[in-house]
Amino acid sequence: MTRLLALIYALACYALFGCAFLLLIAFQLGIPALPVSKSLSIGPSVAINIALITAFGLTHSIMARDGFKRVWTRIISPTVERATYVLQSSVFLIAIVWFWQPLPTVVWTTDGVIALFIGGLFWAGVAIVLLSTFLLGHLEFVGIAAPLNKLRGVAEPQDVFRTPMLYSVVRHPLQLGLLLVFFALPVMTAGHLxxxxxxxxxxxxxxxxxxxxxxxxxGETYRTYQSHVPMLIPRLWPTRRRA
Known part of the structure; x- marks a missing residue:
């Protein structure tokens, strides 16, 4: 794969990732994004939904492991390894939205000020997800940085531990944002729950x-970070830092 083709491939994966994220937002908001016939009973619907999430989770987790990457990069160029990871994540997320079987029973519903507040939390979650990807390098996160650096003849940057902005409040702000996207819905159905x-x-x-x-x-740098910064839920009060 030439350097230019690698960059084009990464950009195509990035475009699909953007589409998948927009579809996720539409799915959560109940916007009919994909015209799929869905008329199954509760049992098969739940089974299909669990299978979709399981397939996404297994693939997503296995491809993230260092051992898999060592084998995988003997097959594909390391330059496009991250872009390919983004590609499979996008494909599986689109498959979830496409084949998801709705369970329309309403678990909770809100209106008025409460609905506006919960809706605000949802969009805050979207913003946190996007901001989190930029704080540590958006192009690295979506797999464009490696082929772009290769094309420009620039060396890969060193892996440096940093905790900018949101990362000084929680260790995983992206996942915190996703939790808000998942749960902050003014109307929650059994399917979305x-x-x-x-x-x-x-x-x-x-x-x-x-x-x-x-x-x-x-190593010890991250253990110290763990001891001072919560994983997902921000502390409501400051803690005393050790020297």
């Missing part, structure tokens, strides 16, 4: 392994 619950379970399992990987990568 199932989606939120399954995605949260997967996310917590993924964070467990990610934390272990970060400790291996940054």
């Amino acid at each position: 199932l989606f939120a619950g399954l995605m949260t379970i997967y996310m917590m399992i993924g964070l467990h392994f990610e934390e272990r990987a970060l400790v291996r990568r940054f």
Whole structure:
């Protein structure tokens, strides 16, 4: 794969990622984004939905492991490894939205000021997700930086531990934003609650392994960070820092 083709491939993966994120927002807001016939009973609907999240979670987790990457980059260029990871995440997320079987029973509904407040939390979650990707390098996150650097003949930057802005409040602000996107809905149906619950379970399992990987990568620096900064829920009061 030439350097230019690698960059074009990464940009195409990025475009699909943008589409997938917009579809997720439409799905959460109940906007009919994809005209799919859905008339199954509760049992098969729940089974299909669980299978969709499981397929997403397994693929997403396996491809993120260092051992898989070592084998995978013998098959594809390391330059497009991250872009390919973004591609599979986007494809599986689109598949979830496309094939998701709705469970329309209303679990809770709000109106007036409360609905506006919850809706505000939802859009705050969207903003936190997007901002989090930029704080540590948006182009690196979406897989464009590596092929772009390769095309320009620029060396890959060193892996430096940083905690800018939101990362000084919680260790994983992107996942905090996703929790708001999952749960901050003025009208919550059983289907959306199932989606939120399954995605949260997967996310917590993924964070467990990610934390272990970060400790291996940054050692005592990350352990100190863990002791001072909560993982997902911001502290309402400051803690005394050790020297």
